[in-house]
Amino acid sequence: MASVSRPQTVADVLVRRLGEHGVQHVFGYPGGQTTPIYDALARTPGIRHVLARDEQAAAFMADGYARATGKPGVCLAVCGPGVLNAATPLATAFTDSIPILLLSGQVPSKGLGLRSGYYHENDQLSLCATITKWRTRIASAPNLIPELDRAFTTMREGRPGPVFVETPLDVLRADFKGNPTAAVPPTPTPRTPSTKEVAALVKLVGGWRQPLLIVGGGAIIADAAPLVVQLAERLGAPVFHSLSGKSAVPTDHPLNAGLPWSRATSDLTNMEQFMSPLFAQADGLLAIGCRFSQATTGSWCMPLPAALAQIDVDGEEIGRHYPVTLGIQADAKAAVQLLLSALPGASRLPWTAPCRPSISARLLGLDLIEGLRRGLPRDAIIAGDITRLTYQMLAEFPIYSPRTFLHPAGYVSMGYGLPAALGAKAAFPERVVATVVGDGCFMMSGLELATAVQEKLPVIVILINDGSLTLIKAIQQRRYESRFIGVDLRNPDFETYARAFGVRHWKIDSDSSLEIALREAVASSAPALIEVQGQDEAG
Ligand SMILES: Cc1ncc(C[n+]2csc(CCOP(=O)(O)OP(=O)(O)O)c2C)c(N)n1
Numbered sequence: 001m002a003s004v005s006r007p008q009t010v011a012d013v014l015v016r017r018l019g020e021h022g023v024q025h026v027f028g029y030p031g032g033q034t035t036p037i038y039d040a041l042a043r044t045p046g047i048r049h050v051l052a053r054d055e056q057a058a059a060f061m062a063d064g065y066a067r068a069t070g071k072p073g074v075c076l077a078v079c080g081p082g083v084l085n086a087a088t089p090l091a092t093a094f095t096d097s098i099p100i101l102l103l104s105g106q107v108p109s110k111g112l113g114l115r116s117g118y119y120h121e122n123d124q125l126s127l128c129a130t131i132t133k134w135r136t137r138i139a140s141a142p143n144l145i146p147e148l149d150r151a152f153t154t155m156r157e158g159r160p161g162p163v164f165v166e167t168p169l170d171v172l173r174a175d176f177k178g179n180p181t182a183a184v185p186p187t188p189t190p191r192t193p194s195t196k197e198v199a200a201l202v203k204l205v206g207g208w209r210q211p212l213l214i215v216g217g218g219a220i221i222a223d224a225a226p227l228v229v230q231l232a233e234r235l236g237a238p239v240f241h242s243l244s245g246k247s248a249v250p251t252d253h254p255l256n257a258g259l260p261w262s263r264a265t266s267d268l269t270n271m272e273q274f275m276s277p278l279f280a281q282a283d284g285l286l287a288i289g290c291r292f293s294q295a296t297t298g299s300w301c302m303p304l305p306a307a308l309a310q311i312d313v314d315g316e317e318i319g320r321h322y323p324v325t326l327g328i329q330a331d332a333k334a335a336v337q338l339l340l341s342a343l344p345g346a347s348r349l350p351w352t353a354p355c356r357p358s359i360s361a362r363l364l365g366l367d368l369i370e371g372l373r374r375g376l377p378r379d380a381i382i383a384g385d386i387t388r389l390t391y392q393m394l395a396e397f398p399i400y401s402p403r404t405f406l407h408p409a410g411y412v413s414m415g416y417g418l419p420a421a422l423g424a425k426a427a428f429p430e431r432v433v434a435t436v437v438g439d440g441c442f443m444m445s446g447l448e449l450a451t452a453v454q455e456k457l458p459v460i461v462i463l464i465n466d467g468s469l470t471l472i473k474a475i476q477q478r479r480y481e482s483r484f485i486g487v488d489l490r491n492p493d494f495e496t497y498a499r500a501f502g503v504r505h506w507k508i509d510s511d512s513s514l515e516i517a518l519r520e521a522v523a524s525s526a527p528a529l530i531e532v533q534g535q536d537e538a539g
Helices: 010-020 032-042 055-069 081-085 087-096 141-156 169-173 195-207 217-221 225-235 332-342 368-375 388-396 417-427 439-454 470-479 494-501 511-524
Strands: 025-028 048-051 073-077 100-106 134-137 163-168 211-215 239-241 256-258 284-288 307-312 326-329 381-384 433-438 460-465 504-508 528-533
Touching (some): 055 073, 055 087, 081 087, 141 163, 195 307, 217 225, 388 433, 417 460, 433 439
Parallel strands (some): 073 100, 134 163, 211 239, 211 284, 239 256, 284 307, 504 528
């Protein structure tokens, strides 16, 4: 490949700066206005480009990469249709506080705006205003490094989230003028609680005789999960988790109390009866990086003990849904660390057993949870799409370490699973990465099997083929007297489909065959499609 023997362009410096920020992977789909960036990538060693089959998948890959690694995920999309294809992943990352950077080109500066006649004309900065934490146009070469650096800082500081940077084609192609050797800014310093705040927290939480914890995705994002486990042990407190907090505390830890509820209704109403009895017995609840979403609280019918302390890096989340006795706006890791060092050193005996209800969830007549857990290694990374099995897994599936269960809990975006798994696999080629998808989900992003094959990213897809959008069908059954409409799927033959991509296929019809298929798929180190087939049960 030819080396750079000409003045550096803005695109060259942009790509080099990505490398200086530690970027090793970009997930993308090219277009005319991003060709300078692609050309720079072609000439820059050390950054791998993963070609998706559309920009939605590329951005979900960046999301899966970010959730699995804790590092920012970077994706590329052409201006206009490409960026709009990536809108759902941006919104998903915004809701779940995931640091992803979407880079786009833009039509030449003289054609900016609508009705300019340039192909891909757009006002994508406005379009992305409510689904990104921050967005900018690099309008000229000297702005490049400061703006790109700001993007990396903004993505990670405080509550993380997605950012969007566009650069017009003429600027990307221009010779770079400016200081190309500026030092990379340091990783943002986490917000630490004040001594006064820590003292108040210790007094409150230390005074509870029957404490509970609830941990959310914020604790995982802040890498606070191991400290949360220590805190639970110190206080003798059972720990609940939100949907996003699933991997914070190992499922087999004696203090893991699971989700706040034992069962969910299809529309998350009337869930009072399913809430854990511990909330009524406890005298205090400490929430760590948990925003008390609709799904976690059963549409906010979760009862609270007399006192609530809430640690959240975003002050807007504190007291948003439940009044707090004490709110601390701080990074979860910093706050829990300080709390631990100020609490008495001896661990208290648990005041109660977590009493997790045992749900023997079966789907299509099979115990898939058991087969999955037996067939996958402990450190496997699993991306859960929007399907019944994922929700069963959120409640029941044993997970042993943070960042091993990836799920778009807040935005509930179908089509997430396979691309997110590919992003995680790019980051961790040595680990087993799998995704759980319904047939509805898989029909949204199943073309990414092509990416798995071409990019040599051997992920395992576990596909529940029940011929139905069952989660929605269940609402029609519950609320609309079973007047089913728009929920039955006539699917392709998935074996033929898999073969068309060169992917091996298994069909599962018994508990033991899932474990066997998984073991074979893991051993093959090639992309795999494991299809579980049967009739839906909601109708
Ligand atoms: C992009 C998107 N479109 C629609 C929905 C609404 N929705 C939520 S679950 C669901 C059905 C999922 O079907 P499938 O993947 O087959 O899983 P199942 O419900 O059968 O378990 C739908 C349509 C959504 N969450 N995301």
